[in-house]
Amino acid sequence: MINDKIKSKVIGINVDTTRTTIAVVDLRGNIVAQTSIPTKDYPNVNNFVEVLSEQVITLAENNGGYENIRSVGMCAPSANYLTGCIENAANMPWKGVVPIAAMLRDSIGLAVALGNDAHVTALGERAYGVAHGMDNFIVVTLVGSGLGSCVFSNGLAHLGCDGFAGEFGHTCIEDGGRQCSCGRKGCLEEYVSTRGILQTVRELLEANNAPSKMRQKTDLTLDDIAECADEGDAIAIEAWRRSGEILGIALANYASIINPEAIILTGELTMYCKRMWAVMEETFMREVFGNIRDKVKIVISTIDDHERNVLGASALAWKVKEYSLFK
Ligand SMILES: [Zn+2]
Secondary structure (H helix, E strand, C coil): CCCCCCCCEEEEEEECCCEEEEEEEECCCCEEEEEEEEHHHCCCHHHHHHHHHHHHHHHHHCCCCHHHEEEEEEECCCEECCCCEEECCCCCCCCCEECHHHHHHHHHCCCEEEECHHHHHHHHHHHHCCCCCCCCEEEEEEECCEEEEEEEECCEEECCCCCCCCCHHHCECCCCCCECCCCCECEHHHCCCHHHHHHHHHHHHHHCCCCCHHHHCCCCCHHHHHHHHHCCCHHHHHHHHHHHHHHHHHHHHHHHHHCCCEEEEECHHHHHHHHHHHHHHHHHHHHCCHHHCCCCEEEECCCCCCCHHHHHHHHHHHHCCCCCCCC
C-alpha cells in the first residue's frame, strides 16, 4: 500500500528546569496549541516521560489528530543532539545521562530529536526568523542565567565532535577573573548575564562613593539598573557600558574566527541590549578583523522569547526522518 499522506504538523517541546512546554506547530511555524507540565514535580524521569507522553497525545488528538503529527523536536538543558541524551544537567531533577529522546520515542511511537537551547534557537531563526536564507551565522542566547551559542556553517549547525560545540559563555574573558559555576575563572557568562551584570554593579558600588539609589536596594534587578541608568545614575551607566564593552570584544573574537553573515542575539537579556548597544558596537568595530568589519550584521531576534524554544524544537522536529532515530 502506498502511504501518500503528508503529515502537516510537528510537536515542539521545551524542557525547562521548572516547566515543560508542549506545542503543536504547523508547517509555517504557527503554534496551533500548547500546554505545559511542571518539570520539577517529576523527580523520577520515567514518571515525567509517562505524563509528557499523555500530554503530547491528548494535545495532538484535540488539534488536528495524532495521525497528522510527523515527528517531535525537544529542547532541554545540557542536551546532546548526537546521543539524544540530557547529559549531567546542573539544575534538572534527573542526574547523570538520561536518554530522553529514546524514552519518549518508545513511549509515543514517533521520531524524537533532542537539541540544546542554542542549537534549536538557531534552527528556529533559520526556519522562521531573521536568519531565514542564511547559511553562515551565529546565534548567541543571552538568557538570564548564562550565555550560549550555535554556529551555522555552510547551512549546517556545527555541533562539534562530541556535540558540545558553542559554549561561548565559558570562554575566558578575564584571566583569573570571577569564579564561574563550571569551575574555571573569568568566563564570559560571569560578566554578561543577569548575575554578571549585578556583580559588576556590586563591584562598582564598593569601589567608589558616588551616590546611587542602588545602594539602598537589597534585591537589585536588571530593571532597577536600567531605571537608574535612565535617571543618570553614573554607576548604573558604567555597569551597562562595561557589559557592552565585554560583549563587544567577545563577539568580535567570535566573528573573526567564523566570518558569519550575521550574529543574532536572542534571549531575555536582549530587552536590555539598547543600553549596551552603542559601546558594544563601537568595541566590536574596533576589535573585529578588518576585512569583515563592515560586513557582519549584529541583529536582535524578532521571535518572541517565550516561543523561541518550542518553535526551535519544532524546526528540529522537521529535520528528523519520520522513522525513529537512536535505535
Ligand atoms: Zn565557565
